[in-house]
Amino acid sequence: MAETIDRETEHAQDRRIQLPAPTAWPIVLAFGCTLAAAGLVTSAGFSILGGVLMFAGCVGWIRQVLPHEQHEAVPVTARAVTIASRRALVERIRLGPEHRAHFPVETYPVTSGIKGGIAGGFAMIVPALTYGLIKQHSIWYPVNLLGGAGVAVWTNSTPAQIATFHWTWLLIAILIHSVTCVLIGLLYGAMLPMLPRHPVVLGGILAPVLWTGILHSFMGVINPILADHIDWGWFLVSQVVYGVTAGIVVSRQERIPTSQSLPFIERLGIEAPGLMDSRPDAGPPRNKEER
Amino acid sequence: MADRTLPIPGSLDATRLRDAALLEWLHSWVVTVDHKKLGILYVLYAVFFLLVAGTEAMCIRIQLVVPNNHFLSPELFNEFFTMHGTTMVFLVGMTIIFGIGNYLVPLMIGARDMAFPRLNAFSFWLSASGGLFLYFSFIGGFGLYGMGSAPDITWWAYAPLTEKPFTPGHNTDYWALSLIVMGFGTLGAAINTIATAFSMRCKGMTLMRMPLFVWLMVVTSGLTLITITPLTAAQIMLVIDRYLGAHFFDAQAGGAPIVWMHFFWIFGHPEVYVLILPAFGIASEVIPVFSRKAIFGYPAMVAASVGIAFVSTTVWAHHMFTVGMTSVGNTFFVLSTMMVGIPTGIKIFNWIATMWGGKIRFATPMLFCTAFLFQFLCAGLTGIMLGVAPWNWQLHNSYFVIAHFHYTLTGSFLFCIFAAFYYWYPKVTGRMLSEKLGKWHFWLFFIGFHLTFDTMHFVGMLGMPRSIYTYEADRGWSTLNFWISMGGLIQAIAVLIFAWNLIRSYLDGKEAGNDPWDAWTLEWSVPSPPPAYNFADDPVVRSRRPLWDLKHPDDPDWKYEQ
Numbered sequence: 044m045a046e047t048i049d050r051e052t053e054h055a056q057d058r059r060i061q062l063p064a065p066t067a068w069p070i071v072l073a074f075g076c077t078l079a080a081a082g083l084v085t086s087a088g089f090s091i092l093g094g095v096l097m098f099a100g101c102v103g104w105i106r107q108v109l110p111h112e113q114h115e116a117v118p119v120t121a122r123a124v125t126i127a128s129r130r131a132l133v134e135r136i137r138l139g140p141e142h143r144a145h146f147p148v149e150t151y152p153v154t155s156g157i158k159g160g161i162a163g164g165f166a167m168i169v170p171a172l173t174y175g176l177i178k179q180h181s182i183w184y185p186v187n188l189l190g191g192a193g194v195a196v197w198t199n200s201t202p203a204q205i206a207t208f209h210w211t212w213l214l215i216a217i218l219i220h221s222v223t224c225v226l227i228g229l230l231y232g233a234m235l236p237m238l239p240r241h242p243v244v245l246g247g248i249l250a251p252v253l254w255t256g257i258l259h260s261f262m263g264v265i266n267p268i269l270a271d272h273i274d275w276g277w278f279l280v281s282q283v284v285y286g287v288t289a290g291i292v293v294s295r296q297e298r299i300p301t302s303q304s305l306p307f308i309e310r311l312g313i314e315a316p317g318l319m320d321s322r323p324d325a326g327p328p329r330n331k332e333e334r
Numbered sequence: 335m336a337d338r339t340l341p342i343p344g345s346l347d348a349t350r351l352r353d354a355a356l357l358e359w360l361h362s363w364v365v366t367v368d369h370k371k372l373g374i375l376y377v378l379y380a381v382f383f384l385l386v387a388g389t390e391a392m393c394i395r396i397q398l399v400v401p402n403n404h405f406l407s408p409e410l411f412n413e414f415f416t417m418h419g420t421t422m423v424f425l426v427g428m429t430i431i432f433g434i435g436n437y438l439v440p441l442m443i444g445a446r447d448m449a450f451p452r453l454n455a456f457s458f459w460l461s462a463s464g465g466l467f468l469y470f471s472f473i474g475g476f477g478l479y480g481m482g483s484a485p486d487i488t489w490w491a492y493a494p495l496t497e498k499p500f501t502p503g504h505n506t507d508y509w510a511l512s513l514i515v516m517g518f519g520t521l522g523a524a525i526n527t528i529a530t531a532f533s534m535r536c537k538g539m540t541l542m543r544m545p546l547f548v549w550l551m552v553v554t555s556g557l558t559l560i561t562i563t564p565l566t567a568a569q570i571m572l573v574i575d576r577y578l579g580a581h582f583f584d585a586q587a588g589g590a591p592i593v594w595m596h597f598f599w600i601f602g603h604p605e606v607y608v609l610i611l612p613a614f615g616i617a618s619e620v621i622p623v624f625s626r627k628a629i630f631g632y633p634a635m636v637a638a639s640v641g642i643a644f645v646s647t648t649v650w651a652h653h654m655f656t657v658g659m660t661s662v663g664n665t666f667f668v669l670s671t672m673m674v675g676i677p678t679g680i681k682i683f684n685w686i687a688t689m690w691g692g693k694i695r696f697a698t699p700m701l702f703c704t705a706f707l708f709q710f711l712c713a714g715l716t717g718i719m720l721g722v723a724p725w726n727w728q729l730h731n732s733y734f735v736i737a738h739f740h741y742t743l744t745g746s747f748l749f750c751i752f753a754a755f756y757y758w759y760p761k762v763t764g765r766m767l768s769e770k771l772g773k774w775h776f777w778l779f780f781i782g783f784h785l786t787f788d789t790m791h792f793v794g795m796l797g798m799p800r801s802i803y804t805y806e807a808d809r810g811w812s813t814l815n816f817w818i819s820m821g822g823l824i825q826a827i828a829v830l831i832f833a834w835n836l837i838r839s840y841l842d843g844k845e846a847g848n849d850p851w852d853a854w855t856l857e858w859s860v861p862s863p864p865p866a867y868n869f870a871d872d873p874v875v876r877s878r879r880p881l882w883d884l885k886h887p888d889d890p891d892w893k894y895e896q
Contacts, residue, residue: 058870060446060867060870062368062446062447062866062867063367063447063451063452064367065362065365065366065367065368066365066367066452066455067364067365068452069367069452069453069455069456069459070364070365070455070456070459072456073456073458073459073460073462073463073519074459074463076460076463076515076518077460077463077464077466077467077515080467080511080512080514080515081467081470081511083507083511083573083577084471084474084475084483084504084507084508084511085474085475104452107452108452117865117866117867119865119867119870120865122861122865123861124848124849124859124860124861125847125848125849126848126849126858126859126881126884126885127885128852128885128886129852130626130852133886133889135889136691
């Protein structure tokens, strides 16, 4: 830093630097252009004056740069500068394994999520129907709630109407329930590598609570009539049953190794001798037995 | 020297000498081609118009503070909200970014000036005179209502309102002609910035060692070239419509008003990025210095900036979902709008990663940048919401859109501009801005901003349309509008504190020295304010943080950078 200070002062003695010379022609040309345009909303006189200024500006500008660009010599003045840090302590992060994201070496396959979703779908039928029986005295109430909401035809239905059996609504409810359970299971399976350690906690508690909270917040906007008919306590119970069942099914599946521990080139599927086993039918023999 | 006669203070000669000195000083500013002086002129011009546009905004808010108010006439209200939008985008936003860029780009890359100094002066004076021309409209004609001929066609100036039969006075002409003039000034500034960054870098400053602010100015300038040209073309077509009887945008004569919308938003949406990208650059300079860490993921930040610029040119018609496009058109623009979230997300994560584990110092510039991070995230999220066509159909032209827009341009852009003022003011003037006044400025502006624009989301969701002159008391908007206006008032007080801080600190501020923030880019290696020639000797850099290397010779960055 002392070096820099010296550099500033050393060159200060009788030294001049050539810089572009100040000129008024750019401002003349700019005002000329503006006046030329302003004439359209004021009077032609402004445009004519603008045209004259533009011409003068162009001529003046050209004379500024041709045949040689005009410069002015600016003397270098001595002004001290300090380039120093008040912070002497520098801490560099020592890169180690703890600074890398930890990817699981083993995880559950995505299909385990689908299996869990299907199992959970069957399991959550129990609390849903129990709710119908206890609260509404009809197992068809929750079925129709799902099926009717799906086709949005029961805008003014009474609880009694919802509690009766409808073939169409039953089929629609089965369709919605099956597809949703499988898709949620698929999503669950896809998320498992991110949170591989506690599938039951994730699927059985965290996800149902979050999902119920989100739906509770938005259902009034998305489908206000459905929101009026949902019993959120029972809804949460059925979600937890779904999640716990799915979690248990997943945790009973066999884990599979992820590709995270493999070299990048191997993950790309490139056959690289030395990094991976050669195919038996290709390349030179690797050991005595193969010879 | 011995024969020199000195005038007696207070005598006629002394007054003449003082006047002559003042004239010489003024003359030096008018004829200057120095990038620093032009940068200061740009910024002063923008600050002046910030106060003007702020006053217009306050008049609009006073008009809307209670139902059935008649503080302004309907005609003047239309003129004020048109001029507020036009002023903020073209006279404040565009000029201030090129002003800050003008001042900093050569200093940051170790150059003595911009690549084309005379073009630089021409660009500024063209922008400045275009702005004066626009405001001359208030007095430059009697107008239709005795209110002058100020534009009253909204800042997006949709056809066919702008056609002669619907706006017969000169209001539209003032808008179109002045913006054409300013547009050419902006194009000149953009060309100059690109040429400077690509051809004037000092020895050792490869593209991947350029400060991120310079990178962002380059990307912004490229985007400016792409976006200003269609706007200028459309405005020339509009002028031809109005003066020569063409019918480009006249549906009754076979023209298409929709074409104007496409032209305008091909400019209009990337324009938001033209403004916000330099703000990203400012945040990328301030956050590392006040976190005492190098920027996280420099190459990703550069790539994300270029990516944002590219994607931003493909999203314009999300402003036009309610026009009635085809499903394919809607789907394309929904998806392209969603894609902006990817590079933007990279940037936000990288800024947070820069702060993560750093020794953060919440000086005023850092306060503004931290608030920017949060507010820009919110602006992005409401942008994603509005980018979904069905949601847009519900909320288009409502105050929800205004809230989203102001979250972007006030909560993000303006916050970063304020950060830039507090960060680089010491370099420009040699004086520190008062931290105490700065904190008052920040907290008042922060509170006022959230009171105004958070509330605006709700009044929009309750169905209040944008641009309305007044409203009935039974619409349920009265209380929310009252608080929106109160928030505006708090912001106005904050801006006045800021203006007072600028003046007071210039006259009586603490001396800054050349490097008050212990920063790392080249501009901090020269005295404050820098000499006309910037660098007595051409600097040589070996890393992205040349001053770090000088300050820590035992532990320079170039040992680690790849």
